[in-house]
Amino acid sequence: MANSIPEVSKRRRLSQNDNDNHNHNQLQQQPLLPGLPDHIAQACLSLVDPTTLYSVCRSWRRVIYTRSFPPFLSLYALLSCSSSNSIQFYNFDPVSSKWGALPSMPPDPPLRLFLRHPAFISRNLPIQSVSASGNLILLAATTHNFSPALPRPLNFDLSTSSWHFGPPLATPRRWCAAGTLRGAVYVASGIGSHFSVNVARSVERWDLSKKNNSTSPNGSEYLGWEWEWERVSSLRDGRFSRDAIDAVGWRGKLCMVNVKGDALKDGVVYDAEKDTWQDMPEGMIAGWTGPVAAMDEDVMYVVDEAKGALRRYDPGRDAWHQILESESLKGADQIAAGGGRVCAVCRGRIVVVDVAAPRPRVWDVETPSGLEAVAIHILPRMCQLV
């Protein structure tokens, strides 16, 4: 897997280290707000938005990345090199407008997953990732001989900036419906190395909050054994094994369809409290014509991949309400919603829509040169340890 750090962030890291070492003592002594003890200054600065603080001075810029400052939301993207099979997670910091690579995934066991296979010229093999409880999780992918690449999920814990292995799946899948609901990751249906009705109907859940928070002092790898996958109610049949699907957590329910894009499809909704599966409301399926995500698991958005239209679901009317239409949203493959923004991966590009503004606006976020987007997630920014 290619692990070269792009020029931009490497340069940034080097110069920051130099200056930080030189000025470290000086900065330590300089108060954030002369005349106030630092802990009070921190409290005052916490009330100001990070973009403003970023441009004032170095010490204020540092503050926004410390644990005591309310974390702002940041973009995390799975990027791939246009010509190869290597993938890596990157972070786009909206305050500094800079890309930075996340630490590389553990080299052992080696992750051999395939994005582009010679047998599939026009289609990429799916690589499925989800985000939950401040973790970025790589769940499912395919190897060169079409078997599941991930017997255990790989997850990146943002609070410690480190990779860990999740609990092993009873049946590793190479595509499935995957999603998050209330801090638990769900994996439904899909296929392992070959199709099996049992797997196609099975649904497993991994509750991240059930972990015992006792890491060793040097923060080394969790064993992950307190985490486990538990079976929940199965699907009625194996119809959901046709495509790699993003299941959407929304108001206590996990919603998913069985075919991506615009085609005719089936939809089901899992009620987490009752542990039951129901048919998806007709209006919801009818408008599920592209990737879907729910902001704060409360407001559901879809991007119609053919028309490039962003719509919001109105549960009262069981209908989708159009927000805007844009050329750049056509071909949307996956979306994430958070902090008043809906971010979409469209044919390798990243497009952002500000849905909180009175007049929603659309813009592109350029990926680092030579890299294209495979998936994106919105999560709190990482702390920069100085």
Added chain:
Amino acid sequence: MSRVFKLKSSDNETFEVEEAAALLSETIKSSSSTEITVPNVKAEILGKVVEWCNKHAESEDTKDQLIKEWDAEFVSVDQHVLFKLITAADYLQIKELVDQLTQRVGDMIKAKTLKTVEMTYPTFNVEREVQEELKSLGF
């Protein structure tokens, strides 16, 4: 008969404060004595803090519009006084006063940084060395 607390400023002035007002301070609440010396806080500032406590002790409903207006006026002081007030309120652990003053400082930062797009110096009084360093960084 409620107790009377005596707060002594760093320049040796004493303020008598009724129990209800005094107990707004967590520091006083957890003190074993009714005579408390407040280090590093001069009479001018301590007097204002006492004034705030008295006002808030006497009005039952803190969401009252009148008291909100009074509070807004109270925090509209110059930055120098504001910083001293917040340091004193922090020492005395008067949460609501600290919150109000913090909010005021936050608002002032926001207002000042919005006014200038390119800032040569940060808004609050900064030591000469810091100014030089920032200039060299292009701020």
